[in-house]
Amino acid sequence: MILMEHVPIILIALPIIFGALTIFFRSRSALQKALNIGVFSFLLLLSMVLLFHVWENGILVYEVGQWGKYGILLVADLLGAGMVVLSSLISLMAMIYATDYMDRKALDSTFFPLFNLMVAGLNGIFLTGDIFNMFVFFEVLVLSSCGLIVLTGRGDHTKMADKLEAIFKYLILNMVSIILMLVAIASLYATVGTLNMADIAVRIAFLADAQALPWHIHVIAMMFIVVFGYKAALFPLHFWLADVHPSAPAPIHAMLSGMVIKVGVYGILRVHYLMFSDALFMLQPILIFLSLITIAVGATSAIGQYDLKRLLAYSSVSQIGYVLLGVGMGTAYALTAAIVYLVNHAIAKSMLFLATGETLYHAGTKDMRKMGGFASSAPFLCTIFLIGSMSIAGLPPAGGFFAKFLLFDAGLSAQFYIPIAIALIFAIFTLFYLFRTWLTIFWGGVKSQKSGRSHTRNPTPAIKFALSMLACVVIFIGVYPEPLIVLSNTIAGQLLDPQPYITAVLERGVR
Template identity: 35%
Template sequence: MLSWYLVAPIAVPMTTAVLCILLATRRDLQRIVSAAGAGAHLVAALLLMAQVWQGGILAGQMGQWPAPFGITLVADHLSAVMVLITGIMGLGVGLYSLRDVDENRERSGFHPLYHVLLTGVTGSFITGDLFNLYVWFEVMLIASFALLALGSEKVQLDGAIKYAAINLVSTVMFLIAVAVLYGMTGTLNMADLAVRVPQVEQRGMMTTVAVMFMIAFGIKSAVFPLFFWLPASYHTPAVAVSAIFAGLLTKVGVYALVRTFTLIFTDDVGYTHDALLVVAGLTMLTGVLGAAAQNEIRRILSFHIISQIGYMIMGLALYTPLGLIGAVFYLVHHIIVKTNLFLVAGVAKRLTGSMDLKKIGGLYKSSPLLAVLFLIPALSLAGIPPLSGFWAKFVLIRASLEIESWVIAAVAILVGLLTMFSMTKIWVEAFWKPHPDGDDRSLSIGDLTVSERVLLIGPIVVFAALTVAIGLWTQPFLDLATRASAELLNPAGYIDAVLGARP
């Protein structure tokens, strides 16, 4: 019975996708089903979160095959909170897309693809089986290929080709790593792997496999030096598509890294996690420096995704309770803030006609509300108190100071400052500076139709409110992150939940 809580967050978007395909010819009905499906997904995610919050780690064996032989679905606090945040983003961006994605793209199958993407993301968070994780990655990947190319504009095809090529290499790397790991341990169940990996005698080979996973997931999560596909593609598709990509896709890679490097590959921490720490620092720096050179809002934000990924990897690499609390907190905060910034960029384009900072301006004068809505996530991203980003950075830097990693702490602070520089640039160019074509070229939010105001501005307001709420009532979110971190650092609970209590 309990396993329904685990299956529902995967089954709901899958069903919605099928319904959307069946309703392909009836556009209005399809839109309603799509929005309702996103809502139901959020409800399912909330139920799962409530169940895990009360009852601890939840595990279900699909088809009643006992672990480690069948496919296991597991939700600990990290999985549950990631599914919940996917549900929130899925609904918000889903509503936004109703006014953002044009009819041509809807006819080409935007809604089914969107829900397949959500299925893949949710599945990746819940599965407890490494090969199953590969399958969910592929589900997510094929949907993201199609969403990226949807509309077939020249720029999109250019971006999609690069995105596809590099991500395909990553999946093959992942598959080879899974194969070698299977050859060495004879199992693919993650909990079972956690038990068996320490017993393997060839330690050097095991570290090699760990590094293969690191590279495969590193490409997915866009860490230095494997991030080049991201700024090449994320600014090309429809705004709703790039917003959901920015929020969720790279974070699935980060989640996979956190999962495997706290549960399975924890023996050679001196090598793997130190390597991750170096990668984290370089990711933060290159991302933020790349952003400084850009002049298009979405390209600036894309580079900032990379630099923010660095912070999450840093939390994992520190591998202390506080570090992991910071990583989990950062994941949640970042998904909300980054998605929101992309949504704001979409509205800014609608009001001024472009996303190129040189061609726009005057938004502060014409629509002060949008200025405030931009400022909240932007300042949060840079880590200004009392917004959510401040606490996330504070916890991480505190964690690095505790174990005397001075360099990474310094890099984290420096990157925060440079983030502020980029956000100031967007602020000055898009909001303060007058529009180069004259003042009346910038519309105000009042010029949008009522439905546009509700569906475009509504999600932005809610996400901004969430950012402020996490900043002001930090304790419950910190409690959640603390629980998740405790589970990650002590995998015995996870293993027991999956394999049953062992002698």
């Protein structure tokens, strides 16, 4: 049981240490692959153990250096631990997929260290209880994902010049958003004199009770909305996503669209629902309004695309709008729906992106108009793509149905009739563009002239394993969503009543 306390720090430290160690095995490719898959499986196991532990025994707080609330604390509550399980699952599958997908040169040199650092950054963001520490892990995440986007894989038809342009955009915009985050953190620290999120929450609540809440707390809350909205590709800040994500190789694309944009949603859930709950009344209408525009812009942009990866990237923009709609509505039911939607979209979308990378390799082009009739030559990819599309579009046997159903039901029960009507219209758009894509690629006559060669390009066992595992999870969520809904409901309850979180963090003694 004494080991259990150290699990949060192991989840962060192990990928960092291993990211450094794995460089020494670069000349021994098979060993490196086996070790990394072993470590990531261990991380998945550990994160699930952590989630069960938190579910059974309440919030787990780990002190890095026994300074109580004045030092850095790692806090594993249900939301954080759940997100870590999600990211571990997706990163393990992306890693297994990548061992066969990435170019040999990229795989042996930089892929594994950077991927480890990226996972460490994600786990750090989800587990930290300190707002400045969150900023540090944001930087770890950004720099490692920049390095991963340049790598090349076998179904990757993006030129190096385009990748560098995309990274330049990504890095500059990320730096600006992160500088904004730092300004917000500095202003917050100057106002309340602490960086611990639970402590900040107590002090802001104290100021609000004394009717002495300074007006610039609202400004700081909005700055955090900009920062996290940029991460999550909220409407006025969504333009970079369609350039950056399609430039990445498929496993990294799956991680970026599956997990990294969810970091923004996590940030809004954590920072605004914990710390700025007194300023939320002003932010919720803004969030609802912007997320509706995000849904509309993403869906309409996706319809006009012929580049498969770019279409799915715009689809991500649209789908993250649905998640933020649930976050913006802010009732317990809506938050439950938003978390279910987030989990389902993360798994189904990363599966769809992994399948897309393999489809593009099979096709030898990224233009959808040149594809057709792959159902006979690649029946496996056809099935996976269908399951993914059904889940994203919200058709019953897959997990997306419950996500959409809960979200719309939550909206109707909270009497947000007009936002739900708009969201429903664009859900039909989603159905249209995803199934048009599926029909174009997999049905119809064979169009490609080079098809003599492309028939031999079939998925390897590792790729098939990763895709079918994710497909199983998607179907499982669709057929038996009860555990996920109960978990999300508990998380939503904790978000709306953060007192257990605050108590667990602040009862620490000082050395």
